Amino acid sequence: MTFRDKLEQRIAATGSNLCVGLDIRADNALESTKKHILQIIEETLPYAAAFKPNSAYFEALGWRGMRLLSMILKQIPKEIPIVLDVKRGDIGETQGYYAKAAYDELDVDAVTLNPYMGRDTLEPFLKYADKGIYLLGVTSNKGAADIELQKLAGGDRQVFEIVADMTQASPQVGLVIGLTNAAQEVLSRTPDVPLLIPGLGAQGGDLAALKGAGRKAPLLVNVSRGILYQDDGKTYAERAAHWDQSIRAALA
Numbered sequence: 447m448t449f450r451d452k453l454e455q456r457i458a459a460t461g462s463n464l465c466v467g468l469d470i471r472a473d474n475a476l477e478s479t480k481k482h483i484l485q486i487i488e489e490t491l492p493y494a495a496a497f498k499p500n501s502a503y504f505e506a507l508g509w510r511g512m513r514l515l516s517m518i519l520k521q522i523p524k525e526i527p528i529v530l531d532v533k534r535g536d537i538g539e540t541q542g543y544y545a546k547a548a549y550d551e552l553d554v555d556a557v558t559l560n561p562y563m564g565r566d567t568l569e570p571f572l573k574y575a576d577k578g579i580y581l582l583g584v585t586s587n588k589g590a591a592d593i594e595l596q597k598l599a600g601g602d603r604q605v606f607e608i609v610a611d612m613t614q615a616s617p618q619v620g621l622v623i624g625l626t627n628a629a630q631e632v633l634s635r636t637p638d639v640p641l642l643i644p645g646l647g648a649q650g651g652d653l654a655a656l657k658g659a660g661r662k663a664p665l666l667v668n669v670s671r672g673i674l675y676q677d678d679g680k681t682y683a684e685r686a687a688h689w690d691q692s693i694r695a696a697l698a
């Protein structure tokens with residue numbers, strides 16, 4: 447089954463478009479960290495269309511962190527897609543090894559990639575035809591304005607639209623569009639492209655940006671700190687339910 451089929455099936459089964467970000471801020475107490483992440487997964491999985499661990503939080507713990515990542519990924523039920531946020535971008539030879547790490551070793555369903563070095567850098571990942579890719583399109587940070595949203599010389603096209611064109615390589619290729627920068631026009635220019643939308647919760651993105659953005663392709667809205675780290679006395683399940691409901695209301 448392709449990534450896109452798996453994601454569409456999960457969204458249809460749950461009615462949820464929430465992607466639960468597994469960005470754990472851990473010390474070296476890896477046994478308690480493992481229990482903590484497994485609790486988050488168990489509590490939030492009824493609301494999760496997908497899970498998205500960001501590799502940085504595990505790499506920061508050294509080889510034990512990578513082992514931890516591998517162990518927790520195995521505990522996620524097979525019907526829930528896993529997007530590994532790694533934002534890789536290098537020459538093809540090296541990308542082949544990044545692809546092997548993500549798809550053969552960690553067995554994730556999709557990854558995020560940095561498209562800045564061009565189309566050939568996607569090829570090693572595209573060889574895994576059933577797996578998914580999200581290219582950085584318009585990211586959620588202020589610096590999106592520095593390059594991604596710049597106008598191309600002699601026209602109205604913006605730099606991220608070159609990246610959007612690269613998604614034509616396969617239906618498994620989507621875009622990262624930050625909610626904080628997700629203007630209606632950006633969304634309406636990419637109706638057939640799967641989107642991964644970070645920026646809700648801690649980054650203050652407004653779900654109103656998704657209103658009326660008619661989409662044919664699956665959409666995921668990620669929340670990490672807004673579920674894992676909130677001083678509100680609520681459980682992970684309650685926070686995930688809240689974001690799930692908010693996203694449904696915005697997309698209705």
Ligand SMILES: O=c1ccn([C@@H]2O[C@H](COP(=O)(O)O)[C@@H](O)[C@H]2O)c(=O)[nH]1
Nearest residue numbers: 500585586624644647648649669670671
């Ligand atoms: O444009 C982007 C691309 C990726 N991210 C990642 O998403 C999560 C967001 O975490 P929050 O705690 O919900 O802010 C994190 O892993 C980022 O590295 C992004 O925020 N923006």
